[in-house]
Each structure stands twice: as C-alpha cells, then as structure tokens.
Amino acid sequence: MVEILALTMGDPAGIGPELTVAAWRALRAEGPAFVVLGDPALYRDVPVRVVGEAGQAAAVFAEALPVLPVGLACAARAGEPDGTNAPAVIGSIARAVELALGGQAGAVVTNPISKLVLKRAGFAHPGHTEYLAGLCGVPGREVMMLACPELRVVPVTIHVSLRRALDGLTTDEIVRCGRTTVAALRRDFGIAAPRLAVAGLNPHAGEGGVMGGEEGEIIAPAIAVLRGEGIAVTGPWPPDTMFTPPARARYDAALCMYHDQALIPLKTIDMAGGVNVTLGLPIVRTSPDHGTAFDIAGRGVADPSSLIAALKLAREMARNRSAA
Numbered sequence: 001m002v003e004i005l006a007l008t009m010g011d012p013a014g015i016g017p018e019l020t021v022a023a024w025r026a027l028r029a030e031g032p033a034f035v036v037l038g039d040p041a042l043y044r045d046v047p048v049r050v051v052g053e054a055g056q057a058a059a060v061f062a063e064a065l066p067v068l069p070v071g072l073a074c075a076a077r078a079g080e081p082d083g084t085n086a087p088a089v090i091g092s093i094a095r096a097v098e099l100a101l102g103g104q105a106g107a108v109v110t111n112p113i114s115k116l117v118l119k120r121a122g123f124a125h126p127g128h129t130e131y132l133a134g135l136c137g138v139p140g141r142e143v144m145m146l147a148c149p150e151l152r153v154v155p156v157t158i159h160v161s162l163r164r165a166l167d168g169l170t171t172d173e174i175v176r177c178g179r180t181t182v183a184a185l186r187r188d189f190g191i192a193a194p195r196l197a198v199a200g201l202n203p204h205a206g207e208g209g210v211m212g213g214e215e216g217e218i219i220a221p222a223i224a225v226l227r228g229e230g231i232a233v234t235g236p237w238p239p240d241t242m243f244t245p246p247a248r249a250r251y252d253a254a255l256c257m258y259h260d261q262a263l264i265p266l267k268t269i270d271m272a273g274g275v276n277v278t279l280g281l282p283i284v285r286t287s288p289d290h291g292t293a294f295d296i297a298g299r300g301v302a303d304p305s306s307l308i309a310a311l312k313l314a315r316e317m318a319r320n321r322s323a324a
Contacts, residue, residue: 006096009038010111012076014292015302022304032315033061078298086121107284107314126159148270153262174222197251198235272305
C-alpha cells in the first residue's frame, strides 16, 4: 500500500498551519509521513520542500516538510479568517481526495475548517463529512465516527439542530449507520467480531415508555434488524450510564442518536487524543477532533496531539484496509 498520507491545509487563519509544523517535528523520524496540500508560506520555522507529486514526499520527509502547493488568494493572518481564501481551502480537500482515490496517497487527513467562513463564501455542504462523500461519489453513505483509545462513538444524526435531529431520527437511518459502523470496525479497525451498543434517546432510555416512546417505536426495531443480520448489538441503553468504564468494556462502538450525545463523552474522556473518522467512503479519512481555534491561532499554544493521533490512526486504518 501507499504509505504517504495527504494532509489538507484547513483554514489558513486557524491553528492548522502550526499544528502541521508541530506534527511534522514529532513524526519526522518515525512517521507516518505526510504531504501537505497548502501554501508553502504558511509553514514557518521549519525547512519546507515543495514537491510536484505526493510520491516525492517520502524521500524528503525526514529532512523537510513536503508541500504540494495550493496558492491562497491573499496572505493569511492568524486569527483573522478571510472568505477570499475559501476556494483554496476547498481545493486542498478536493486535491487530497483525488490523490487518495488515485492511489497516490494512502489516506486523507484534514485540518480544521470553519463551516461559517465557507458557508458565507458559498460552500453548499454542512461540513467536511458531507463534502467528502460527494467528492467520493457516495453522497448519503457517509457516517461520522469519533474515536480515541478508550471509546468509539457514532452519531446517527450529525450537523443539524437538535429539533431537526429528533424529527429526522428513523429506524432505517439507525440501521444504515449500524451496518456501516460494523463493516468499518471489521475492515478498518481489524475487529473480527464487532460489538455494537445502541444508546436510547430519552432519559433512562424512555423508562419503558414513561419518559418517551422513541426507544420502542424507532430504536428497538432497528436493533432487531441488525441482530437479525448476525450483528452483536445491544440496547437501547440509558445514555447517562453507557459511557462508564465498565460499560465501555462491553462494546467496540456506541451508536448514538444525535451529535452531542456522542461527542460529549468522547471529548470528556480524551479531548486531546480524539479523532474524527469518516466511515462509508472508498478512502480512509481522519481529522483532529477540534476546530480552527481562531482565538489562539498564531500564539504557538495549540496542542497537536489530536492531529498526530489522526495521522497515526489514518496509517493504521489504511494498513488494515489494505490487508483485509
């Protein structure tokens, strides 16, 4: 398999450039090796080598940060996002996906973008996840996972308001996410017999219908379908107890009903080491589990741990997929 990872630029006014530099310093000796798709001027205080193709990155990675140039419309200022650079941010993502689909990169790792900045510039997608699915030709098949060594979570509904999430929660969507998650646990994480735990929606998982009927009407039927397909799945579990250490030991991934139900426990357990993973794509994609942090950009205080974890997990997933 191709070992080089394609790392996107992210918002050039955010912490992506300094995280990239810190990740290269941490990984230059042992890898994983990556090539950045960005403006070479963003990466300061380290040797930078402009390369013409991803394959050239491996030979220079130990000595310099390899960059496939993506030019900005205007100079980036840390902490001051500029919508005129949105086409370059979007282009960096598209180019990275092209490299992965073409076999020139083993996986795509994305630096944080600002959904608000891109939306104001005319970007039509809710976020990275949906855009990547479109680029890969599989819109609607994408599933978002957040992973750290202690926990993997998958929200069934993602980047919509809580009211819209609850209105849009269906048995079919839970089943789709469950199938995709189990397939990824086998193929990308090397788990031969994945165990899936499904969260309830309401307090105490509805308390037998007293606190809400969605568990019986929507969630339990989905569990029955998945179980009928031979998947080891349990639930619906009360969300306030299923993330304790003893409970986490009984499953490989938790299927959650909405965004914050999944992300709050994971970020509480391991904010620094959490990784965003997109399942259901023909390529491997990971990302740090945080945003652009415009408020601290350029100050040299951003923690690169999540980006480093994302790069390492991308390599591991790509190797597992190649061996499957």
